[in-house]
Amino acid sequence: MKWESAIKDYISYLRIERGLSQNTLENYKRDLTKLQRYLDTNEIRISPIKADKTLLQEFIYTVAKEVKPRSQARVISGLRGFFNYLVFEEYREDNPMELIESPKIGRKLPDTLSLEEIDKLIAAIDLSKPQGERNRTILETLYACGLRVTELTTLKLSDLYFKEGFISVTGKGDKQRFVPISEHTQKYINIYIDEIRTHIPVQAASTDTLFLNRRGKQLTRAMIFTIIKDLAIKAGIKKNISPHTFRHSFATHLLQNGADLRAIQQMLGHESITTTEIYMHLDRNHLADALLQYHPRSSH
Structure with missing residues (x-):
């Protein structure tokens, strides 16, 4: 068995x-190719x-000399999965990764933006330009919707169900979910569609794509x-922010305002x-407030 074919079969x-x-x-393929x-x-x-x-x-x-512990842990996890697959397919009787431990890493929590910071970012946009x-x-x-960046770029016009107050989102592993969307956000999407997108020469492959670049892709x-x-x-804003920061802020602000974790x-x-709980890095004061407000014996 050659590495190239084994990796290809595993990815499939x-x-x-x-x-x-x-x-x-x-990511899995890249790490396994690194070993090859x-x-x-x-x-x-x-x-x-x-x-x-x-x-x-x-x-x-x-690998440890070249990458941070988090990336090292991902490589180890990927290799463990690869050899588990070989055991599962009966190519091997054992997994050589079983006794190799991942490095201990702290929970990395991304920065969260306050509502004021989100407003600042939006205020910095030059609305005199169409892309603004x-x-x-x-x-x-x-x-407003807590989307992953890929979910945003692949969002389609046919995914918008504004009358019902939802959008259809295609998540990881092509799993579909419906996410509520406020009238506030609907308003901006409609303005973009009616006043900006309608003037873009849309490429054939992107006719149903919501957000387009200037070339219609x-x-x-x-x-x-x-x-x-x-x-x-x-x-x-000095924080290290990315599209994912908005998703993290979405989840954190909802929880702070009393939304149910489920x-x-x-x-x-x-x-x-458990994955959702990782996003929730509320300070102890907020937890104490929750206890005082909701526990039946907190007033005694």
Whole structure:
């Protein structure tokens, strides 16, 4: 068995059986290809079936010099999954990664924007330019619906159910969910569609795509990152922000204002409630307030 074919089969398995997103698949493939390149560079001729713990440990030590603990942990997790797959398919009897521990990493919590900071970012947009109206709508939609950046770029006109007050979102693994959308955000989307998008020469492949670039094509993930980074500089916001910051802020603000964690989980499209809890980094004062307000014996 060759590494190239084994990796290809594993990625196909993850796509078909596990329904993982394209971004996740690319990360797994990149890490496994890194191992393959390490073996080639060091002229180590060994198949995936024969690779042992000592060899893999040496590769991980090499990786550890180049990447942060979080990335190292991802590589280890990816390798563990790969060899589990080989065991599952009966190519191997054991997983050589079983006794290799991931580095201990602290929970990394992204920055959260306050409502005032979100308003500052929106105020920094130059609305005299056509893309300004589009960019304002993008920020309003990211924050109002808690979307991932890929969910935003792939949002379609046919996904908008404004009469019902929802949008249909295609999440990780092509899973569909309905997310409520406020009239406030609907208003900006309608302005963008009626006054800006209608004047763009739309490419055939993007006729149903909501947010377009000036050439009438779907916006890239990188473009959304650039828009937000540039606005943060203009607004004088020093935090390290990205499109995901709006999703995190969406979840945090909802919880702070009393929303149910399960409802937030559904809106974010998390399979596990544990994933949703990672977003919730409220300070102890807020938790104490919740106890005083809701616990039956707090007034005694």
